[in-house]
Amino acid sequence: MTPRRGLLRELSANRIMFLMLLPVVVFFIINAYIPMVGIYYAFTKFDFNRSLFNSEFVGMENFKFLWNSGILAKLTVNTLGYNAAFILFGNVLAIFCAILLSEIRLKWFKKLTQSIMFLPYFISFVILSVVVYNLFNYDSGFLNTMLKAFHMNPVDVYNTPWVWVPLIIIFYLWKNLGYSMVIYLAAITGISEEYYEASKIDGANIFHRVWYITVPMLKNTFVVLLLFALGSIMKGQFDLFYQLIGNNGVLYNVTDILDTYVYRSLKVTFDIGLATSAGLYQSLFGFILVMTVNTIIRKINDEYALF
Amino acid sequence: MRNKAKWLGTVMAGVMLSSALAGCSGSGNTKTEGAGNAGKSGNAPATDAAAETTKGLDTSKKVELQFYMLGDAPKDLAVIQEEVNKLAEADLNATVKFNYTSWTDWDQKYKLLLSSGQPIDLIFTADWTQYQAYAKSGAFLPLDELLPAAAPELQKYVPTDMWDAVKINDKIYTVPATYKEYVNNGFVYREDLREKYNLPVPKDIATFEAYLDGIKANEPEMQPLSINSDVKTNLMDVFREISDDTVGGPLPYGVGIKYGKPGEVYSYWGSDEQKKDLETIKRWAGKGFFPKNVLNVKDTLQAPVISGKTAAMLGDNPSRYNDTLIKMQASHPDWKLGYTSFAETRGFATPVHPIHNGFAVPRSSKNPERALAFYEKMVTDKRYNQLTQYGIEGKNYEVADGYYKMIGDSTSNGFAREGMNGWAWRNPEFMLFDKGYDGVKAIFDELDKIAKPDIFTGFAEDYSAYQSERAALEQVEKQYFYPLYAGLIDNIDEGVETAMSKAKQAGLEKVQAAYKEQWEAYVAEKGIK
Numbered sequence: 001m002t003p004r005r006g007l008l009r010e011l012s013a014n015r016i017m018f019l020m021l022l023p024v025v026v027f028f029i030i031n032a033y034i035p036m037v038g039i040y041y042a043f044t045k046f047d048f049n050r051s052l053f054n055s056e057f058v059g060m061e062n063f064k065f066l067w068n069s070g071i072l073a074k075l076t077v078n079t080l081g082y083n084a085a086f087i088l089f090g091n092v093l094a095i096f097c098a099i100l101l102s103e104i105r106l107k108w109f110k111k112l113t114q115s116i117m118f119l120p121y122f123i124s125f126v127i128l129s130v131v132v133y134n135l136f137n138y139d140s141g142f143l144n145t146m147l148k149a150f151h152m153n154p155v156d157v158y159n160t161p162w163v164w165v166p167l168i169i170i171f172y173l174w175k176n177l178g179y180s181m182v183i184y185l186a187a188i189t190g191i192s193e194e195y196y197e198a199s200k201i202d203g204a205n206i207f208h209r210v211w212y213i214t215v216p217m218l219k220n221t222f223v224v225l226l227l228f229a230l231g232s233i234m235k236g237q238f239d240l241f242y243q244l245i246g247n248n249g250v251l252y253n254v255t256d257i258l259d260t261y262v263y264r265s266l267k268v269t270f271d272i273g274l275a276t277s278a279g280l281y282q283s284l285f286g287f288i289l290v291m292t293v294n295t296i297i298r299k300i301n302d303e304y305a306l307f
Numbered sequence: 308m309r310n311k312a313k314w315l316g317t318v319m320a321g322v323m324l325s326s327a328l329a330g331c332s333g334s335g336n337t338k339t340e341g342a343g344n345a346g347k348s349g350n351a352p353a354t355d356a357a358a359e360t361t362k363g364l365d366t367s368k369k370v371e372l373q374f375y376m377l378g379d380a381p382k383d384l385a386v387i388q389e390e391v392n393k394l395a396e397a398d399l400n401a402t403v404k405f406n407y408t409s410w411t412d413w414d415q416k417y418k419l420l421l422s423s424g425q426p427i428d429l430i431f432t433a434d435w436t437q438y439q440a441y442a443k444s445g446a447f448l449p450l451d452e453l454l455p456a457a458a459p460e461l462q463k464y465v466p467t468d469m470w471d472a473v474k475i476n477d478k479i480y481t482v483p484a485t486y487k488e489y490v491n492n493g494f495v496y497r498e499d500l501r502e503k504y505n506l507p508v509p510k511d512i513a514t515f516e517a518y519l520d521g522i523k524a525n526e527p528e529m530q531p532l533s534i535n536s537d538v539k540t541n542l543m544d545v546f547r548e549i550s551d552d553t554v555g556g557p558l559p560y561g562v563g564i565k566y567g568k569p570g571e572v573y574s575y576w577g578s579d580e581q582k583k584d585l586e587t588i589k590r591w592a593g594k595g596f597f598p599k600n601v602l603n604v605k606d607t608l609q610a611p612v613i614s615g616k617t618a619a620m621l622g623d624n625p626s627r628y629n630d631t632l633i634k635m636q637a638s639h640p641d642w643k644l645g646y647t648s649f650a651e652t653r654g655f656a657t658p659v660h661p662i663h664n665g666f667a668v669p670r671s672s673k674n675p676e677r678a679l680a681f682y683e684k685m686v687t688d689k690r691y692n693q694l695t696q697y698g699i700e701g702k703n704y705e706v707a708d709g710y711y712k713m714i715g716d717s718t719s720n721g722f723a724r725e726g727m728n729g730w731a732w733r734n735p736e737f738m739l740f741d742k743g744y745d746g747v748k749a750i751f752d753e754l755d756k757i758a759k760p761d762i763f764t765g766f767a768e769d770y771s772a773y774q775s776e777r778a779a780l781e782q783v784e785k786q787y788f789y790p791l792y793a794g795l796i797d798n799i800d801e802g803v804e805t806a807m808s809k810a811k812q813a814g815l816e817k818v819q820a821a822y823k824e825q826w827e828a829y830v831a832e833k834g835i836k
Contacts, residue, residue: 045771046422065775070812071782129605138599158600159795247536248602249786250795256786264785265778267414272422274778 041276062277065265071256076234076285079257083233085169090180091225093173095218098184099210114185118178128171129243161254164245168255172240180225187221188214223297223304231290234258234282258282364457366400370674372428372681373404375420377436378728380407383698383721390694398684401677405727421446424671428678431731432481432665438473439662439767442480447667448675449478457676458683469661475767482682483661486733489754490663491649491656492545492622495631498645500526500618508645511652512550512587515621519596522618532596533617535604538792539784545622546584547575549649555657555763560780560818561788561810564826566655569762569835572823576788576815577807585791585799592794601793615639622649625750633743648750656754660764664731685732692737696729698722704739711739766829773821776814783810 011018042062044055066072097117104110135142136157144154157163195213204212236257245255262278298305381387384405392402408416417436420427432438432447441447454462461482462470469483494509496518501507506521507514519531534542544557554564561576575581591597598604609627611617613635623631625648632644650656666682668675684691697704697711703722705712713720724741725733740748770777787806796802807815829835 062775065778129603133600133603133605136600137603139595140598156599158603246603246605247538247785247789248600249789250602252786261782265781267781271774274775 038276039280041272042280043277044273046272058273062271062273063281065274066278066281071261074253075256075258075261078254079234079236079259082168082236082257083229086172086176086237087226087229087233089169089173090176091222093177094180095184095215095222097177098181098188099214101181102185102188102214103206103210114178114181116178117181120175120177121179123175125175125239125243128175128240129246132167132171132244158248159250161251164251164255168240168244171244172237175240183225184218184221187218191217220304224306227290227294227297227306230293231286233289234286236260238263364676364680366677366680369396369400369402370677371402371404372674372678373406373426375406375408375427375430376728377408377410377413377417377431379409380405381698381722381726383703384727387694387698387722387727390699391691394688394690394694395681395684399677399680401674401681403681421669421671426671426673427669428672428674429666429682430669431728432662432667434660434662434764438481438665438667439475440770442475442478442667443767443769444771445670447480447669448672449480450482450668450679451479453668453675453679454479457679460687461679461683464687472661472765473665481662481665481667482679482686482731484664484731484733486664486730486735486738487658487751488626489656489751490624490626490659491754492548492624493628493646493648493650493750494619494621495612495623495628496619496645496647497522497612498643499641501645502643509619509647512546515619516587516591519591519619520594523594523596526618529615530597530611530617531619532591533606533608533611533620534597534601535606535608536602538601538789541608542588542621543584543792546588548622549652550584550587551575551580552653555761559768560777560815560822561784562819562822562826564763566653566762570827570830572819572826574815574819576810577803582799582803585794585803588792589794589796589799599795602789602795609634612644613638615642625747625754629744629747632746646750648754650754650757655757655759657761658754658758660761662764664733666731682732685729686734689737692732692734693739695727696725696733696737697739698726706739709739710742712741762833762835765833766826768822768825770821773814773818776818779813780810780815780818783813783815 040053043057043059045058045061046055101110101114104113133141136144138144138154138156138158141157143157147154157167191214195217196209199209199213236259238257238259241255241257241260242263245251245260258278258281262275266275266278294306384407388403388405395401395403408420414436417430420430421441432441465483465485469485470479473479473481473483494515496509496515500522501518504521504525506518509515509518522529522531540557547553547558548556551563552565552567554566554569558564558575561574561581563573563575563578563580565571592599592601608620608623609631612620612631615635625646628644628646635642635644648656668678672678685695686692693700698720699722700706702714703720703726704714704724711724713724717723724739783806787802787809790796791799791802791806
């Protein structure tokens with residue numbers, strides 16, 4: 001009974017606070033929880049003439065197109081692998097650049113660098129795909145024109161699947177680095193100057209200060225960002241893959257992720273049931289992943305866990 | 308105090324996480340939101356309609372009709388809408404709102420419009436928007452009983468055989484367009500270059516290849532053939548049309564049916580016929596007729612021809628060819644573009660099937676009778692028709708020597724000819740043509756002489772029994788057949804074998820057998836031999 005009484009007391013003691021929270025809760029109930037009823041679509045054969053709950057219940061039938069293709073495992077591995085790489089490299093690189101930038105004292109240079117790094121974030125993947133095509137296409141791409149000028153053999157990037165693993169990661173980082181860096185930069189600014197001053201007096205050099213003060217102080221931000229990112233780890237960067245790879249089936253083995261696969265399959269067969277089943281699979285997988293990682297983090301250090 | 312803060316923090320974190328999770332379930336759910344209403348609101352008007360047919364058209368209540376068309380709205384749409392509404396308010400006590408989807412992702416939007424339950428009174432239908440499948444799945448209202456009461460004139464105006472041709476499961480679900488046109492493909496090539504280098508006129512695959520060889524040899528900077536990443540639609544399907552006598556198309560899942568033998572269904576995938584076709588395409592790729600990375604090319608086929616970057620297209624329909632020609636000559640008056648209809652080689656052409664352009668009343672319509680009555684006006688009333696096809700006379704266009712003439716140019720004029728994409732409500736009696744269209748008319752006149760019926764489009768495939776296999780096959784085609792279509796695989800036998808084994812794993816045999824069964828039933832029912 002104690003926790004319940006505790007909750008009631010909490011409610012009455014912080015009435016105003018909870019009142020302020022109310023709109024947010026209502027927002028999420030309406031926008032995130034009520035639509036979850038739609039999950040039921042995954043188990044029905046939707047009929048235009050009948051409503052959702054009157055449509056025929058077909059059990060796991062809709063999930064069959066995911067298993068039947070026999071490539072679900074590959075898709076899952078690709079999706080997870082790319083996202084893991086995005087999260088890991090993205091964060092490490094962002095922290096690294098944020099620290100470098102925060103140590104720069106020349107103000108205009110710092111601002112300029114930051115802006116330049118931020119700019120790619122505003123470039124759409126459609127434009128990126130055109131840029132990439134002009135860099136790498138076999139007949140007249142920048143790369144091959146260069147190679148030919150140096151009398152070397154041209155390479156056929158668009159028919160060489162393995163190259164795309166690093167390429168996709170690089171383009172993702174190029175686009176998103178500036179954005180995630182800002183978050184870390186803000187966290188660094190929040191670290192009290194006193195720590196640094198004290199350490200300077202104790203004779204710490206710049207590497208000591210970064211390693212023993214900045215990095216540990218960023219750990220919390222890192223963990224929170226990591227957990228948030230994990231929630232969407234089953235969601236690929238659809239536009240990135242869709243734009244860069246498009247119809248090029250040669251590259252699918254290493255570049256196909258769940259989102260692109262589902263999009264392609266359902267573009268011809270529009271069926272709410274099939275689409276929902278794919279979405280549900282992604283969500284469920286993501287949910288399990290977040291729960292697992294959060295449990296692990298809680299085991300290691302309770303303070304850092306999300307819940 | 309510290310504890311309290313932490314507790315609140317946990318709540319906040321929880322809420323934020325749920326938002327992250329909601330994000331994940333998004334793709335599945337957001338699309339389907341509200342679709343639950345589709346069915347509920349769907350049944351009601353159908354029964355109302357049946358009840359009201361006896362009473363005739365009731366216009367006592369003022370209504371606003373929702374009209375949906377694909378593509379981009381013309382700039383002056385608001386002006387036209389106002390004019391139309393003046394007429395419609397007087398005639399039918401109704402106003403109309405013209406809505407456009409834009410061409411970006413129109414197919415997704417179209418699907419959502421029909422499944423979200425949003426009230427729509429009139430929507431465009433065509434074979435390429437899957438009219439047959441939607442009609443079969445109950446997305447539209449049957450019009451048989453509505454027509455006599457709500458639009459008797461329209462019912463009389465459209466010939467009976469056209470009404471019969473659009474029937475799905477013996478019910479009419481769309482109002483077909485009556486204008487006769489041809490969308491059969493033909494070779495499109497730079498005629499001035501052909502003359503200059505004395506190359507053969509493309510008539511079939513062999514002469515077309517000889518033409519491209521000549522271009523490659525004489526214009527090394529030019530790309531002979533215009534192709535983009537959709538190698539199935541733009542290369543394979545067209546190739547089969549000229550080379551393999553296909554019944555129509557595109558035929559799905561590697562099914563093969565010949566116009567000459569419509570009763571026979573075979574698997575094109577894996578056949579010697581396919582291997583032969585692929586050999587030719589591989590040879591073309593080897594000769595450098597199109598870029599090696601064609602699977603990543605996103606241009607339209609026409610743009611590089613207009614700008615002079617490429618010399619030819621394997622196939623395009625007469626109207627689009629004419630359009631390309633006009634655009635090309637606008638900037639390069641000395642260039643010429645030739646056209647050889649496939650019909651010259653195949654010996655026949657098929658006028659578009661009535662399903663090709665039409666308007667249907669979706670289930671979600673709140674005023675089906677008024678919608679049809681309004682559509683009747685659009686088709687049969689000259690005032691409505693010309694207003695929505697050509698704009699306002701004297702402001703948007705003028706009629707000179709019986710020809711349509713735009714006032715100003717396409718940038719200054721807010722309503723181009725057929726600016727509302729009004730293909731479906733064209734009325735041959737009221738149609739005005741641009742002088743430049745005479746070329747197309749000449750082609751159509753030629754094709755009229757050798758016209759044979761389209762026996763393919765009336766077929767409505769019902770894929771509900773194998774839709775998961777269908778989705779899986781789409782993947783197989785993209786991953787294993789597209790590289791073959793693009794001429795990227797050196798060993799064709801091996802490539803086809805791999806693709807076939809993957810396709811069989813995905814359920815090819817089941818899908819093809821089911822398609823065959825349905826097709827044979829259709830052929831038997833319609834008495835096609």
